Amino acid sequence: MRFNSVGFALSVGMLLVVVLIGFTLLSAAGLVGFAADDVEVAQCGVGGPSDNVNPVQLIAENAKPLTGPEAAEVAAGDALFKGNCAQCHAVNEQVVGPALGGLTNRRPMSWILPWVKNSSKVVASGDEYAVAVFNKFNKQQIPSFALSDKEITSIVAYINSQEGTSMAIAAAH
Numbered sequence: 001m002r003f004n005s006v007g008f009a010l011s012v013g014m015l016l017v018v019v020l021i022g023f024t025l026l027s028a029a030g031l032v033g034f035a036a037d038d039v040e041v042a043q044c045g046v047g048g049p050s051d052n053v054n055p056v057q058l059i060a061e062n063a064k065p066l067t068g069p070e071a072a073e074v075a076a077g078d079a080l081f082k083g084n085c086a087q088c089h090a091v092n093e094q095v096v097g098p099a100l101g102g103l104t105n106r107r108p109m110s111w112i113l114p115w116v117k118n119s120s121k122v123v124a125s126g127d128e129y130a131v132a133v134f135n136k137f138n139k140q141q142i143p144s145f146a147l148s149d150k151e152i153t154s155i156v157a158y159i160n161s162q163e164g165t166s167m168a169i170a171a172a173h
């Protein structure tokens with residue numbers, strides 16, 4: 001009798017362990033679980049049904065709609081970026097030059113404008129940041145661009161708009 005109840009307790013214990021392991025494996029495989037997607041999506045302020053949500057689509061739906069002038073500026077910046085900068089730069093990854101995402105957190109417009117117009121002049125002025133980034137990229141010359149302040153500002157607006165998108169996608173994952 002005593003022996004039997006110990007055996008019973010052992011089998012129940014084993015069963016619990018097996019169930020626990022099984023559940024852990026299943027939840028690791030994403031088959032069952034605590035709807036982690038719901039939590040993350042809610043954090044993004046997205047809400048709505050969470051099954052099979054395509055994060056990119058969510059962002060597109062929830063991206064702050066740009067108003068007329070802003071949208072026009074970003075579109076102009078997009079074209080200028082593709083025509084002048086994209087062969088060496090991407091917003092979120094290093095290509096020939098550094099990733100330009102977050103640029104306005106690193107450098108003020110008063111630095112960015114003269115840099116794009118003539119980076120060697122900024123390097124020659126002894127500007128610490130310019131010298132450092134120039135050396136880091138093996139003293140590769142970035143071409144001087146005959147772009148207006150307005151055009152460069154629109155490129156920066158485009159960079160910022162892209163950066164927001166990628167951050168939102170990262171947050172939705």
Ligand code: HEC
Pocket residue numbers: 081084085086087088089096097098099100103106112115116119133134135137138139140141142143145155
């Ligand atoms: C031929 C390649 C090339 C092109 C085209 C180019 N860049 Fe660059 N860029 C670089 C390199 C290389 C660096 C790194 C600094 C250096 O070597 O002088 C750089 C650095 C920069 C930096 C400093 C980045 C940082 O994070 O500090 C900015 C801003 C920048 N480029 C903007 C632009 C913009 C805007 C355009 C288009 C109008 C452009 N670049 C076109 C190669 C290029």
